[in-house]
Amino acid sequence: MSGIGTGYDLYPTTFSPDGRIFQVEYAHKAVENSSTAIGLCCKDGVVFGVEKIILSKMLVEGTNRRVFSVGEHIGIATAGLTADGRRIVQNARQEAKNYENFTSDIIPIHVLTERLSIYVQVFTLYNYIRPFGCSLMIGSYDEEKGPSLYCIEPDSVALGFYGCAIGKGKQEAKTEISKLKLSEMTCKDAVKEIAKILIKTVHDETKEKEMELEMSWVCKETKGKHKLVPKKLIEEAVEWVKGQENEED
């Protein structure tokens, strides 16, 4: 088995003898260094939550965005190199707008996901451009088709999920998510549950600095538009999580 630095890991254009492309795997590591993002597909919509580490008290609240809107009806949450994520979102916005101009219809989420997947894959083919060091979760809500959530990784694999987590704490988060009954949960409940997972399970208060919660949703209540969750709801969710902690003590 080949390990790190044995010569097959210099360019994405080289396979290792056991069939791996190391550069793409290293790109995954870049995602695992970043703070966690969670996406949940509830019965009436999709909710995203990102654990944002506050690096300095001088930073303005809400800066360094990790969730983005594409068109009005699709949301994307990123983990990994934020700049790489922004680049892909830029491409997604172009795709969505071109589709709308050409066909007068809004782009379906599975079409956008496939196109982004193809776009990300291109960067795993050549030795002069590096793969993207970020994973994306793409979510949307449609009256007829219901909520949809997809996740694209640096190797361009796009899978549909009911609940997904990317970043440093994704293993613990995924364990917690699997305990939830997503098909019966409303988006308002999901806001609380995501806050709980990010604050209690994923975020380590002793090791890391303070965190900020960035949450967004696209659901029946927002009439299918992707918006940031109102600050009041996030504050209530944080209060609720603190309340839960006290109960357990």
Next chain:
Amino acid sequence: MFDLEKEFLYDLNKEVKTGTTVMAVTFKDGVIIAADSRTSSGSYAVNRVTDKLTPVHDQIYCLRSGSAADTQIISSYVSYYTNMFSIEEGSQPTVKKAAHMFREFLYQNKQYLHAAIICAGWDPIDGGSVYSLPLGGSIVKQPFATGGSGSTYLYGYCDMNFKENMTEEEAEKFVTYGITEAIARDGGSGGIVRKAIIDKNGVRRKTVYGNKLKKFWEK
């Protein structure tokens, strides 16, 4: 400036135009489209049995008038894109989508083109729809539409005889008589009447040959 050639001599190098009559009308269950069959180059009928009913997708057709070359290439582009999109999305394309694609091509290339299209068909979301795309590249959804040089003779006829939610029989009569009348009056239109009925079951094509065309007032 007075041009002798233009005014008096037959110019067989003139661009092939579908001096035409085309009609599309929505009825209770879908749409019926109809056209004449003459393609002319100056005063020579290049094709007297043309099929101007061009399929774009399974249940979406377009009626072409203006330059034959321009309309053929654009309808083949739109056909290509509607097929690609419907495969990508896994669902039947709407007439609205196809019509808006026509609009993009016609508008963005308006200085080079001389093409007017009527895009009509049936889809499960809007039922039967007719979209008119005249010369400049605008798009208008209408209950019925006429196009081509012969359509000028049908404005009165259509206004007086069109009704919403006609039965298939009524709608068929409406278009057949319309095209017949235009063929009689317009020099740029002639030949036979080609029809297609598009509803949720698919497309049924019909033809009315010259000798079977109803004769309206003529001596």
